[in-house]
Amino acid sequence: MAKSEYECFDVEIENNIAHIRLNRPEKLNSMNKAFWNDLPEIVEDIDQNARARVIVISSTGRHFSAGMDLSVFAPDPDNKIDGADKHVVAEMFRSNVRRIQHSFNALEEARIPVLFALHGGVIGGAIDMVTAGDIRWCTKDAFFCIQETNIGMTADVGTFPRLQRYIPEGWVKEMAYTGRRIDAAKAKEIGLVNDVFETQEECLAYVMQTAKEIASKSPLAVTGCKVLINYGRDHNTTDTLDYIGVWNAGMFPPSHIQEAVAAMGEKREADFPDLLPLRKTPM
Structure with a gap:
């Protein structure tokens, strides 16, 4: 068994299953700068070094994740852009977005399956994250929200190209245009999650059992x-x-x-x- 700790994650590898757990519950597991740097490092290390046959991602506290931490939007004091050409600034913004997008691309590009056990709020960037995985399950208290619309921006880390692969386009547009939440029952009905469980413990137990079954295959x-x-x-x-x-x-x-x-x-x-x-x- 191997364990490692990061600012935003706990990682445990046992019996060919890597369990990555979001572990910043006091901040609703929001995605700060450490999150975006550490997640691809963890996933790529597991995948590229063949440390496991399947990855399970779960979380702690009230919510799976409240999405992007506002600290990510704070200006970088080492990056002086005051007075810079607006086109150069736009290129920098695009390149920075691509780096953030890579953090979730790593889940999709991993050679092994990535399974999610979800609970509470799956908000904003968390939608981008979970749709980059392979299979999702959730608890009955879970809800899903494209929060970016509610704060005046367009989701840009993977929601739109990925979410519409799993649910009908009309539901993608309703969620995106309105910023409304959908509950666990609706998420199952439209195909975003495979099943819904009473408790977080039951959900995680089922996902880990599924991971065990996958790990037993070639x-x-x-x-x-x-x-x-x-x-x-x-x-x-x-x-x-x-x-x-x-x-x-x-x-x-x-x-x-x-x-x-x-x-x-x-x-x-x-x-x-x-x-x-x-x-x-x-x-």
């Missing part, structure tokens, strides 16, 4: 599923089928299939090789 098969499902989401059927053929031509694993069948026949856990760590630097 990591190569699971990462193949993630790659091809995401590819199929963004490409037509013909292109996706062709890519599946290319994938299996290079990574079809007879030995993994034989082990899975043998384990089922012998009523035991299958023994599959883990994914390999990635290079520290590009080739």
